[in-house]
Amino acid sequence: MLQTAYTLYPWLLDLSKPKDGLFRAILSFVMVILAISLWHLWFVKKSKKIVAQLPPGPRGLPIVGYLPFLGTDNLHLSFTELAATYGPSFKLWLGNKLCVVISSPELAKEVVRDHDVTFSERDPPIAAQVASFGCNDISFDSYSNPRWKNKRKVLATELLTNARLNACYGLRREQVMNGLKDVYENVGKPIDIGKWTYLVALNAAISMILGGELPGEKGAAIEGNLKENSSESMVLMGKPNVSDIFPAIARFDIQGIERRMRKISQQFNRLLESVIEMAIDKEKDKKSSEQKLGFLELLLHLERNNNEDNASPLTMDEVKGLLVDILVGGTDTTTTMVEWTMAELMQRPEIMEEVKKELSDVVGVNNTVEEFHLSNLSYLNAVIKETFRLHPALPLLVPRCPARSIHLNGYTIPKGSRLFINMWCIHRDPGIWENPLEF
Structure with missing residues (x-):
């Protein structure tokens, strides 16, 4: 077929015979239309084959898709x-x-x-990449990255073991009791459940990170800034960003999300540096033989000593990324769920009474709920x-x-x-x- 087309090509271009001009023009037009039709049929067939394999869904608009x-x-x-x-x-x-x-x-x-x-x-969206110090955490790092597996190993075998969590029980209990003390001191006044829960969860997390609570006015300032920054960062990470959808225009940051997140990240970095400095000072006051109770002490030990004692090495950005996961991910979701639980109970007094009855039967009216009670509180x-x-x-x-x-x-x-x-x-x-x- 190609040979035939090749031999016909000079004849089609031969204009020495005017009588054949119209025939040549018609034949050329038909051949062009036939070629275009064959190409269109092939393209449509290929496109239908690809589309048919994908799940169904709305069509959307050109360029922007279903976004509007x-x-x-x-x-x-x-x-x-x-x-x-x-x-x-x-x-x-x-x-x-x-x-x-x-x-x-x-x-x-x-x-x-x-x-x-x-x-x-x-x-990960751009906001999450910034907040996690370049995806150096657990939540947004790539599973195929060997560094992710290393960080998971640190969490599973070093930080979140039963022995270490049990050792931190007194720290958690102390912060919960401090929170309950605030409630008793404000009996008869409205309580912001969300704010109260967040502070208790944040203080408990910081206590486990440092092996004790943050001292003095500096500690109070750090807690306030952490709450403000972590709440805003969660909002920015969950907000749809045009730069994530159209990477070609990401450098313009049309919505300003990356710019705002970088500002928060810089503040967060300064706060983490302060917390790390406190942990280093506290570690200097300890004897070398004492157990490293705080999470951060262990993380800094792994960052400094690399492969000593068969430990898994961490970079400083990875230490900060893990701290962000603990402080932000471990407090915001907890606060949200406690708020919703209390809202549901307050709207349903009969269920509230059942919960109070179970607490009275299992724990006792004059006793405090402890972690070992939780498995018996089925209702x-x-x-x-x-x-x-x-x-x-x-x-x-x-x-x-x-x-x-x-x-x-x-x-x-x-x-x-x-x-x-x-x-x-x-x-x-x-x-x-x-x-x-x-x-």
Whole structure:
């Protein structure tokens, strides 16, 4: 066929015979149209083949995709509405980023259990990269990065062992008792449950990090700044950012999110430097033979001594990244859930009475709740779990990114796409729960 076309080509360009001019023009036009048609059929067939493998979803607009229809708040509500139309797994384009949303427990189980390694990668937003000192923490670092596995090893075998947590029990208890003392001193006055819970959680976390509470006015100043900065950083990390959707214009920082997060990160860095300085001063006052009770003392030991004592080495940015995870991730979500639990109990006096009765039976009216009581407080445990069901602290969890293309629910989830698990939708699914909106 190519040989025939090659031999016809000079004839088509031969203009020495005017009588054949019209025929040549028509034939040339037909050949061009035929070539274009064949190319179009091939392209459409290839495109349909690719699209057919992806989950269904709304079309959206050119360039921006479905972004204008989502808004900037409560993405889990918009995703739940789309799931009612397109099913338990659907796709949508946000700019040039393909996003896939999972809204069923069966598919969630496949993602987090059956294919957990494939879906363990992260696609951190710019705000999270800044807040975590360049993804040097656990939450946003890449699973395939050997440094992530090293940090996880430090947490699992050094910081969060049963022995170390038990050793810190007195520190946690002291901060809870201090918080209860504040409540008793303000009987008859309104209490901001969120603020109170945050301060107790923050003080408990700092006590475990330092092996004791922050001293004096300097400690009080650090606590206040930590609360302000951590709350704002959580808001910025959860806010949709145009720079994440269109990387080509990220350097312009149109919404100013990166600029604001860098300012917070600089303040956070100064606060962490102050805390680290306190830990170093405290360590100097200790005898070398004494146990390192505080988390930070151990982290600094690993950072300074590298491979001595078979320890896993850490960089200073990794030490700071882990501290951010503990201070921000360990306080904000706890505060949110305690606030929701108390709100539900205050709206339901009959459930509140049942909780108080169980506390009276298990703990005693004149005794203080201790950690060893928790396993026997089954009704209170059920109340907390029900609060988690209706009001998850992270409705979409932390987005995941598949390390390779994978088939899920009959569709292909491409490598590099962003995957959301809509826990808010799953927890309110009437196919799972008889009365999903009832507490």
